[in-house]
Amino acid sequence: MNSRYFTEEHELFRKSFQEFLQKEVVPHIEKWEKTGTIDRFIWKKFGEMGYFGLNYPEQYGGLGLDIFYTVIFLEEMQKINSGGFAAAMWAHAYLAMTHVAKEGDEEIKQKYLTASIEGEKIGCLCITEPFGGSDVAGMKTTAIKKGDKYVINGSKTFITNGVYSDYLVVAAKTN
Template sequence: MSTAETLEERSSVEERAALRQAAAEFTRREIAPHLQEWEDAGELPRSLHLAAARAGLLGVSLPESIGGSGGDLLDTIALQEGMFSEGASSGLMSALFTHGIALPHIAAHGSPELVDRYVRPTLAGELIGALGITEPGGGSDVGNLRTTAVRDGEEWVINGAKTFITSGTRADFVTTAVRTGGPGAGGISLIVVPTSTPGFTVDRKLAKMGWHCSDTAELSYVDVRVPAGNLVGEENAGFWYIAEQFVVERMALAIHGYAIAERSLALTHAHCRERSTFGEPLIKRQVVRHKLVEMRRQVEAAKAYTYAVAEQYVAAGGPNEQVIAAACLAKETACNAATYVCDQAVQLHGGTGYMHGTEVERHYRDARLLPIGGGATEVLTDLAAKLLGYTK
């Protein structure tokens, strides 16, 4: 390795450490004092998006040429780790960074006009975007979605429904997956739909077990007319655009998983040192120490594997079959760690851990969504089996 490469790597490490610290400070100052209020309200204030943009957080890992801050998936990890370390919840991160799933397709394949109208203002904190893929009864079966878009002159006419849409009640636009061609994956396109368009309706705000501060909606499209220019990239190429971004989404959820587990472990460690039962601190009991060690083992394993896959992704310059399969495994590993560690955190906190508003209780509820979101574990395991050659 050359001296120049060594210096470049050292600079990247230092920059990511600074980003992690800045994200942690932003969370302490702007998020932690208000998070329970937002949890109870069921949504985040739009002002938080503006504050995050001013702090330089919204554009991380998106190109500077479109209004981002530059960087790659490893920078995203640094950002998210910093925020989770100071108590940001998985639900908050999903709502504040929904543009991470709403914008990449537009950024990679959209026209300069679409970038100027939607990407730049969103990264400035002025707009909120959502991604509309999942349909009632459809789940993870993206290739068979039924929402249609029919060309009528210089407009697309859209009819259908979407559900489980993150930030759906606050969104100014929805990057919507529609069927413009024949059956199967080859007939899907992506079209940007402003939520102010006649015929677009937020049917209801969905109440959930966790992710309380992340508003989630059911949407309907009834003869919604949008300009033909709102098509993202090529007609009938939408499935492939979606697929190429799924790796980053699944990696983000893997980060959610090990990071809320790591935070829950830290809170539990502190609690076990401070809490006394039968005249002794909990930490003096062997069974408690062994639980903490197992929690730590699972956190470290999930974190190391996620980092390894992220480095593969960055080195490859994007997704390939090996990285796609590895991302599926990283997500499952981290989700399993979150499920176990957050459960044990509640257990070791005792009655306190079961109280609404206790941080470990929030992480426990939020963790349950991770094996479902971004592709259910069962679906991703089968996908990995195919990519790894474990099928006939």
């Protein structure tokens, strides 16, 4: 092995993931691209195989692996010629889930992170606004604390996985 970063175990993972993608994903890409939807079964298969939990803690069902497994995951997803599919999986695993893992309290992690790793729940990150794009400094959406809850006022658009999501991670300005 002549890689500075990837070990033999990494390369075995790469080969296994390539085979999984060819068998379970590639045969459906044309249909998913035409319909603009991704069947729910594939999210669950990704979860069953551990692909959504590569770098997340074992206590939530993750595998706790190093960052190079994630690099391989992202590299191989790009090779199947479906930017939409790759973006959907990436947005779930590395946008929505990252925020749940880093900012969620224990109850949120148990409810959403574990189910996301399993592929049972799909998440999205809501940043883009109709007139401001993804400029978080100019974001108009607000979250005002009322008692033990927040009241969110604003709108988001062009949200990857928005149509599939079981939960939303919403970017908003707070008081």
